[in-house]
Amino acid sequence: MKSSRLWIVAPALTLFAGAASANDELIKLSKDPNQWVMPSGNYANTRYSELNQINKDNVKNLRPMWTFSTGVLRGHEGGPLVIGDVMYVHSPFPNYVFALDLNNNGRILWKYEPKQDPTVIPVMCCDTVNRGVAYGDGKIFLNQADTTLVALDAKTGQPVWSVKNGDPKKGETGTSAPLVVKDKVLVGISGGEFGVQARVTAYNIKDGSLAWKAYSGGPDNEILFDANTTELGKPVGKDSSTKTWQGDQWKIGGGATWGWISYDPQLNLVYYGSGNPSTWNPVQRPGDNKWSMTIFARNPDTGVAKWVYQMTPHDQWDYDGINEMILADINVKGQPTKALVHFDRNGFGYTLNRETGALLVAEKYDPKVNWATKVDMQTGRPQVVAEYAPGSAGEDKNYKQICPAALGSKDQQPAAFSPKTGLFYVPTNHVCMDYEPFKVSYTAGQPYVGATLSMYPPQGENNLGNFIAWDAGAGKIIWSDPEPFSVWSGALATAGDIVFYGTLEGYLKAVDMQTGKELYRFKTPSGIIGNVNTFTHGGKQYIGVLSGVGGWAGIGMAAGLTKDTDGLGAVGAYKALANYTQLGGVLTVFGLPE
Amino acid sequence: MRVFPPLFCVVAALFLRAGVTLAAEDNQSTEKPYTVVDGKVDKKTFNGWRRYTESCLRCHGPDGAGSSYGPDLVDSVKHMTQDEFNEVVVNGRTNVNAANTNVMPPFGEVEDVVTYLDDIWAYLKARADGVLGRGRPPRIGD
Numbered sequence: 001m002k003s004s005r006l007w008i009v010a011p012a013l014t015l016f017a018g019a020a021s022a023n024d025e026l027i028k029l030s031k032d033p034n035q036w037v038m039p040s041g042n043y044a045n046t047r048y049s050e051l052n053q054i055n056k057d058n059v060k061n062l063r064p065m066w067t068f069s070t071g072v073l074r075g076h077e078g079g080p081l082v083i084g085d086v087m088y089v090h091s092p093f094p095n096y097v098f099a100l101d102l103n104n105n106g107r108i109l110w111k112y113e114p115k116q117d118p119t120v121i122p123v124m125c126c127d128t129v130n131r132g133v134a135y136g137d138g139k140i141f142l143n144q145a146d147t148t149l150v151a152l153d154a155k156t157g158q159p160v161w162s163v164k165n166g167d168p169k170k171g172e173t174g175t176s177a178p179l180v181v182k183d184k185v186l187v188g189i190s191g192g193e194f195g196v197q198a199r200v201t202a203y204n205i206k207d208g209s210l211a212w213k214a215y216s217g218g219p220d221n222e223i224l225f226d227a228n229t230t231e232l233g234k235p236v237g238k239d240s241s242t243k244t245w246q247g248d249q250w251k252i253g254g255g256a257t258w259g260w261i262s263y264d265p266q267l268n269l270v271y272y273g274s275g276n277p278s279t280w281n282p283v284q285r286p287g288d289n290k291w292s293m294t295i296f297a298r299n300p301d302t303g304v305a306k307w308v309y310q311m312t313p314h315d316q317w318d319y320d321g322i323n324e325m326i327l328a329d330i331n332v333k334g335q336p337t338k339a340l341v342h343f344d345r346n347g348f349g350y351t352l353n354r355e356t357g358a359l360l361v362a363e364k365y366d367p368k369v370n371w372a373t374k375v376d377m378q379t380g381r382p383q384v385v386a387e388y389a390p391g392s393a394g395e396d397k398n399y400k401q402i403c404p405a406a407l408g409s410k411d412q413q414p415a416a417f418s419p420k421t422g423l424f425y426v427p428t429n430h431v432c433m434d435y436e437p438f439k440v441s442y443t444a445g446q447p448y449v450g451a452t453l454s455m456y457p458p459q460g461e462n463n464l465g466n467f468i469a470w471d472a473g474a475g476k477i478i479w480s481d482p483e484p485f486s487v488w489s490g491a492l493a494t495a496g497d498i499v500f501y502g503t504l505e506g507y508l509k510a511v512d513m514q515t516g517k518e519l520y521r522f523k524t525p526s527g528i529i530g531n532v533n534t535f536t537h538g539g540k541q542y543i544g545v546l547s548g549v550g551g552w553a554g555i556g557m558a559a560g561l562t563k564d565t566d567g568l569g570a571v572g573a574y575k576a577l578a579n580y581t582q583l584g585g586v587l588t589v590f591g592l593p594e
Numbered sequence: 595m596r597v598f599p600p601l602f603c604v605v606a607a608l609f610l611r612a613g614v615t616l617a618a619e620d621n622q623s624t625e626k627p628y629t630v631v632d633g634k635v636d637k638k639t640f641n642g643w644r645r646y647t648e649s650c651l652r653c654h655g656p657d658g659a660g661s662s663y664g665p666d667l668v669d670s671v672k673h674m675t676q677d678e679f680n681e682v683v684v685n686g687r688t689n690v691n692a693a694n695t696n697v698m699p700p701f702g703e704v705e706d707v708v709t710y711l712d713d714i715w716a717y718l719k720a721r722a723d724g725v726l727g728r729g730r731p732p733r734i735g736d
Contacts, residue, residue, distance in 0.1 A: 122699035452647040554662025
């Protein structure tokens with residue numbers, strides 16, 4: 001009972017110490033490579049670890065040490081946290097959270113099982129995934145499918161508080177991982193295919209009370225823009241969002257915030273992206289549809305936007321801008337730069353100055369990208385090719401051979417950055433599409449899509465994915481490893497000069513950071529759409545990854561792609577993912593033999 | 595779409611002879627809910643593909659082929675009548691227990707689905723009967 005007295009004292013101290021306590025703890029913990037305290041490993045979202053016991057010389061000896069089944073069949077995105085001697089593992093709907101005792105072979109210390117109305121299941125676009133939990137102030141934060149944000153006591157698993165962040169009846173759901181910043185927990189919302197008005201919301205970690213709410217589209221007081229909010233160095237001015245929509249379409253305009261959030265404590269800014277404007281039929285929503293498809297830099301205390309950059313104005317392809325923002329100090333064209341690097345669904349790798357929002361580099365990270373020739377570096381606008389722009393010649397017309405497909409050249413599966421090489425390691429998709437927009441009507445809680453879509457490999461090619469190394473200062477691919485399927489797993493780079501990633505068939509792979517040469521592979525029980533992490537326990541380094549195929553990758557590829565033989569010619573009948581792997585959530589923890 | 599129907603009629607007329615032959619055969623066996631001529635489909639079947647893609651693909655995968663999330667409907671419709679199919683689409687189906695978390699939502703009040711139940715059925719039956727492959731079906735007259 002000594003500990004409970006401590007708990008009473010701790011909040012009182014927090015009141016006097018002010019906002020910084022949870023933040024200071026997290027900054028300190030995230031610098032300790034022995035733990036993995038936030039979904040992306042650190043606030044900069046680099047997914048890089050200083051650990052080097054497992055390295056390019058000995059990784060060939062890696063082997064599974066222990067495994068753990070979540071008991072859930074659906075797609076397992078995200079990855080576990082490790083704090084001290086405890087690992088926290090989450091699952092897709094019904095969103096179990098397990099606390100596993102690393103001192104006792106992963107014995108279950110506690111299990112949390114929320115009671116959720118199953119009618120939320122079919123309003124989750126593309127599987128009931130969840131991208132992980134967050135830790136801060138002695139609590140584990142879970143963003144449930146039904147949008148309940150719950151704070152669990154990290155020691156007991158008992159709910160401390162919970163708050164409803166959205167309404168599944170309108171198609172609002174929870175899939176993203178929260179992020180704790182200072183005394184707040186930030187959480188996004190999913191539902192871009194259901195015409196939601198999306199936002200990022202900050203709750204006070206103490207009691208779950210609302211701190212601020214910043215919409216992706218709407219009036220200035222809802223999007224939290226002020227006179228100082230800029231795009232590419234210029235103030236965006238009044239009504240920057242509403243004037244780019246017809247009438248009040250912004251109210252069902254999407255811009256879902258289902259990806260990752262990063263944070264720069266020195267600049268005091270959080271970064272994230274917004275998703276597609278609703279509907280997928282661009283003819284029905286003339287205008288730039290701001291601020292969908294946008295990178296936001298906001299003050300975490302107030303939510304006010306310092307700068308924004310819309311990558312894909314008036315989206316015609318479903319190129320959500322939600323992929324992770326990696327904060328790295330790198331040389332950009334010879335200049336040391338506080339950079340933000342982002343691999344967008346639209347196939348361009350963007351490098352920006354994360355302090356000012358200035359656009360420095362925008363280059364294709366898949367040579368097949370054809371919907372735009374380039375990004376105009378003065379205006380920031382992509383130079384769109386009409387032939388590959390659905391809606392440019394009206395609706396009810398099939399626009400063919402567009403690359404990338406709506407999956408994007410990369411989806412949410414996060415890339416890694418190694419300060420040792422200065423390179424980014426990026427899991428990518430290599431898929432093209434035909435896209436035909438048509439008229440739809442909006443009904444709350446029903447899909448609001450209005451486009452048909454066929455996906456297939458680029459002409460003359462037979463690999464649906466690549467794992468690449470990217471120089472974000474120059475905007476160049478350094479090496480590229482072809483993969484038979486899209487790479488849908490988050491990467492991990494380590495000081496052992498290796499990069500890890502998972503594949504849809506279920507392999508965990510390790511490759512040489514310099515050359516991309518494969519050094520190790522092991523086939524886990526199911527396809528990997530989770531993110532690889534690393535930690536130590538008892539002085540020994542481990543690698544952890546969730547397998548469990550599903551998500552948009554599982555929906556699109558289980559039966560193989562449309563016209564899949566086109567890309568293959570004589571190779572013949574193409575691969576359906578279902579021939580390689582089946583469902584089932586399992587955590588596998590790897591280590592070196594004694 | 596306003597331009598389309600007259601064009602469609604002209605081309606349909608061209609195929610009339612073939613259509614009559616098909617219909618005669620159909621009357622002797624079971625009537626098919628779709629028309630497929632030389633790999634091209636009638637307006638109804640095409641609309642079925644479009645509505646399928648709008649409202650069903652997200653769970654059941656492209657072209658009714660099934661996914662890691664929802665069952666293969668090309669197979670399912672082989673084992674059910676249209677009345678049974680309509681019943682599931684309109685009222686939904688829930689199978690949530692220790693092993694499964696499958697929920698088919700009710701589409702009874704979704705205009706873009708209930709209005710076109712016959713069309714979606716026609717498309718899936720054409721796929722199930724093997725007369726239509728994957729991808730966007732070409733329309734008679736395209």
